Amino acid sequence: MVPFSVLDLSPITEGGSVAQSLENSRRLAIAAEENGYSRFWLAEHHGMKGIASAATSIVISHVASATQSIRVGSGGIMLPNHSPLVIAEQFGTLAALYPGRIDLGLGRAPGTDMRTAQALRRNMEASSNNFPNDVVELQALLGPVGEDQKIIAVPGADANVPIWLLGSSHFSAHLAGMLGLPFAFASHFAPDMLVSALEIYRERFAPSPQLDRPQVMVGVMGVAADTDEEANYLFTSMQQSFVALRRNARGRFPPPVRSMQGLWSPDEKIFVDHAMRYAVVGGPETIRRKIEEFVDLTRADELIVSMPIFDMEKRLHSLKLFAQAQADLARAA
Structure with a gap:
């Protein structure tokens, strides 16, 4: 039987607080580790009154510090909201603090409404179009330093944090297959393209230094x-x-x-x-x-x-x- 993992949105409940929500995420991660789950992922959302995981890398560290062996990561970081260098530094730091336990799942949606996305300094049109290039740039920043490489992430360089592509459509399925990355499909809220996206990913998959065969979550x-x-x-x-x-x-x-x-x-x-x-x-x-x-x-x-x-x-x-x-x-x- 396939392994199970947990996606936690750090829900802020009616009558609750952000502090309680983050404590609940910590408790849930500890219980997930005790019950044999493989990963514990947190998602980036902004301007959501019911979600406390906007500063996703900080919450990942909060959870990882309370556990010993379960993999902890993002499901996902909305990469167009950030420069690849910033994410490389953040996840390079996490990888140094919690060696061998950090995952980096990447999405291209805003994770919020359009006004908040603009407040994140996101260029709405260019961000989505640049997503494939940003993924490749982030891979390079987290990989070994090249001979003529001008920009180096410190921490981050040679951290080799495993990257996953997340999606709810065919776009990320094509991209994950082309880059040879593991693919996670968001059928928990977007079911329509589930089967076809997985078929595309498996058909288009090209082995890469990170992965030699398709891997679907x-x-x-x-x-x-x-x-x-x-x-x-x-x-x-x-x-x-x-x-x-x-x-x-x-x-x-x-x-x-x-x-x-x-x-x-x-x-x-x-x-x-x-x-x-x-x-x-x-x-x-x-x-x-x-x-x-x-x-x-x-x-x-x-x-x-x-x-x-x-x-x-x-x-x-x-x-x-x-x-x-x-x-x-x-x-x-």
């Missing part, structure tokens, strides 16, 4: 509980959050509700159900079945699970149930 939204009924109840927090996103009314992560009736329109329900079509929500038996079906569909080498649960103890319990499901499926394989 697939994101899933996951809520596990002791029963299907409880899991569906906990999942209403994410459903409410997506409705708010649709309305451009982003707020803090809401508590679950017994029914979504009256909280979304028919069109909003269709939108959320479609975006969450691959969500793995349920009790232990349901979780195992859905995971098995999803792995059969994607032939993924690894699953990275985002667990959008309001109550921290319930989130920790979900983490354990997913780990048990992975172990059960591994024994049965």
Whole structure:
């Protein structure tokens, strides 16, 4: 059975604080390590009232300092928001502090609204167009220093931090295949091109110094509980959050509700159900079945699970149930 990893957005809950959110990320990472997860990734978002991981490299260090062996990284850094040199220095520093444990996942979306993206000094048109060149430049800055290299990242040079490309469309699938990099697809919120993007990546993959064969990680939204009924109840927090996103009314992560009736329109329900079509929500038996079906569909080498649960103890319990499901499926394989 494929290994499992965790994608954490450091959710700021209603009634909670940024400090509590970051402490919860630390606790979740410790529990992920104890339960045998392979990686713990954090994502860059800006101007989001419900997400505390904007300064992603700092939160990565916060989490890595509390753990011993689990790989910690970004899922991802939105590279067009930054110069490659700055990211090389940040992740070169992380690699020096936590040797052999740091991953660098890269995306090209803004990770925010357009006004905030402009406040990040992002040139909206040039940034996306320059993304492939920026990835190559970042690879060079994190690799061995060339004989005539004029710009050197210190720290960063020769850190050789593994780079992943993240995406929800065909663009990054093509680029990851061409550059011979591992590819992570964001099917936990963008399911439409999942199968076709993975096919493109595998078909176009060219071996590289980092990787000799395609390596696919697939994101899933996951809520596990002791029963299907409880899991569906906990999942209403994410459903409410997506409705708010649709309305451009982003707020803090809401508590679950017994029914979504009256909280979304028919069109909003269709939108959320479609975006969450691959969500793995349920009790232990349901979780195992859905995971098995999803792995059969994607032939993924690894699953990275985002667990959008309001109550921290319930989130920790979900983490354990997913780990048990992975172990059960591994024994049965």
